[in-house]
Amino acid sequence: MDQLVDDFAARRPSGLEQVYALWSRLFFSVARHVIADSGQAEDCVHDALMRVWRNPNRFEGNREMLKAYLITCVRNESLGMVRREGRRDARELKAARLAPVTSVDPPVVDPVETQRLQAALGRLPEEQRRALTLAYYGNKTHVEIAQELSVPLGTIKSRISMAMRKLHTELASSGGTRS
Amino acid sequence: MIEHLGEDAELYPLGILDDDAARNVERHVAFCSECAERVAQAEAVAASLAAALPLATPSPTLERRLRESARPQLGARKLSANVFRFAIAAAFVLAFLGLGLQTLLLRQRLAAEDVALVTMVHSHFNHVSMNPESANPVAAKILYARDGSWIYIIADKPVGALHAIARTTAGVADLGVLGSAGETATLLVHPRERIQSIVLQRAGTNVASAKLAY
Numbered sequence: 001m002d003q004l005v006d007d008f009a010a011r012r013p014s015g016l017e018q019v020y021a022l023w024s025r026l027f028f029s030v031a032r033h034v035i036a037d038s039g040q041a042e043d044c045v046h047d048a049l050m051r052v053w054r055n056p057n058r059f060e061g062n063r064e065m066l067k068a069y070l071i072t073c074v075r076n077e078s079l080g081m082v083r084r085e086g087r088r089d090a091r092e093l094k095a096a097r098l099a100p101v102t103s104v105d106p107p108v109v110d111p112v113e114t115q116r117l118q119a120a121l122g123r124l125p126e127e128q129r130r131a132l133t134l135a136y137y138g139n140k141t142h143v144e145i146a147q148e149l150s151v152p153l154g155t156i157k158s159r160i161s162m163a164m165r166k167l168h169t170e171l172a173s174s175g176g177t178r179s
Numbered sequence: 180m181i182e183h184l185g186e187d188a189e190l191y192p193l194g195i196l197d198d199d200a201a202r203n204v205e206r207h208v209a210f211c212s213e214c215a216e217r218v219a220q221a222e223a224v225a226a227s228l229a230a231a232l233p234l235a236t237p238s239p240t241l242e243r244r245l246r247e248s249a250r251p252q253l254g255a256r257k258l259s260a261n262v263f264r265f266a267i268a269a270a271f272v273l274a275f276l277g278l279g280l281q282t283l284l285l286r287q288r289l290a291a292e293d294v295a296l297v298t299m300v301h302s303h304f305n306h307v308s309m310n311p312e313s314a315n316p317v318a319a320k321i322l323y324a325r326d327g328s329w330i331y332i333i334a335d336k337p338v339g340a341l342h343a344i345a346r347t348t349a350g351v352a353d354l355g356v357l358g359s360a361g362e363t364a365t366l367l368v369h370p371r372e373r374i375q376s377i378v379l380q381r382a383g384t385n386v387a388s389a390k391l392a393y
Binding site: 003013035050055140167 | 233326328
């Protein structure tokens with residue numbers, strides 16, 4: 001097992017410290033993409049990491065899988081906070097959003113990763129790409145996307161699911177994701 | 180026959196499932212390796228999507244908070260051992276000094292309260308007042324971590340031993356008896372499973388109850 005994953009799973013402080021040193025900016029960026037308030041975004045990162053660190057049963061694998069899992073936890077924690085506190089209004093999300101809702105081109109930060117991602121996104125059918133980007137970069141629920149695009153809910157779920165699976169194949173073949 | 184997650188496996192890492200559906204995914208992947216693999220693949224894609232977000236830097240406070248939050252549990256374990264060793268040594272000393280055992284118990288009690296207070300200082304928590312359940316109820320309140328990692332029960336003027344019983348996501352759990360020192364009785368628990376509700380019993384009779392909302 002990867003030493004970092006081993007340390008984290010064993011709840012050694014060094015595991016938490018390594019995770020923070022490597023990915024804290026990424027986690028915070030994920031939270032800030034959902035929540036405008038920096039303090040609340042930090043709360044979400046804190047709560048998500050502590051929840052996993054205290055009960056690290058779920059993940060088995062390498063550090064990339066751990067990173068992906070923790071990103072999921074932070075994003076779900078952030079969206080959960082917004083929903084719980086009833087602040088999921090358009091103005092709040094618009095303020096937090098760092099990319100236009102309708103954009104299919106996410107903001108460029110990691111040139112290599114983004115180039116690979118954009119290439120993979122570009123190969124998706126338009127309706128799948130639109131549904132996925134509205135979900136991730138627009139922070140919209142599948143219900144909201146269905147309403148916005150005037151498409152049945154089941155169709156939206158299928159489009160997003162297929163887009164994710166195709167992206168996995170594309171990115172894995174170009175070395176972008178590991179699992 | 181297992182009913183697999185289907186498309187929810189890809190929707191989960193995007194955070195667009197409602198709470199019930201998301202919890203179902205988390206429960207399912209704990210025993211279904213096929214779906215766990217599918218969710219892991221979707222998480223890898225979501226990580227790639229996240230990598231394209233503009234990077235933001237958290238304040239130094241976050242790292243400090245995480246260190247401090249990780250510390251109480253370690254501290255609690257060390258503290259328990261220390262309290263135990265201290266208790267043995269103190270018992271001999273107190274016997275020689277002729278002081279009462281009450282002093283030792285009070286020290287242990289204060290140490291336990293310190294652990295509870297430190298835990299709370301470094302956590303985000305909710306609280307709920309317990310509902311009376313009998314003609315002779317007890318006034319009690321529960322403070323609990325938003326992430327479900329701990330609960331702290333406080334009862335005012337307990338009048339007898341109070342036993343805490345919890346319903347968790349895995350079933351019913353006996354949390355133990357609230358410790359009493361004077362006017363109040365308290366109990367700090369770090370549960371393995373998320374607690375959904377708690378009942379306080381006095382001599383086998385329910386005297387107060389509360390549901391926890393996360």
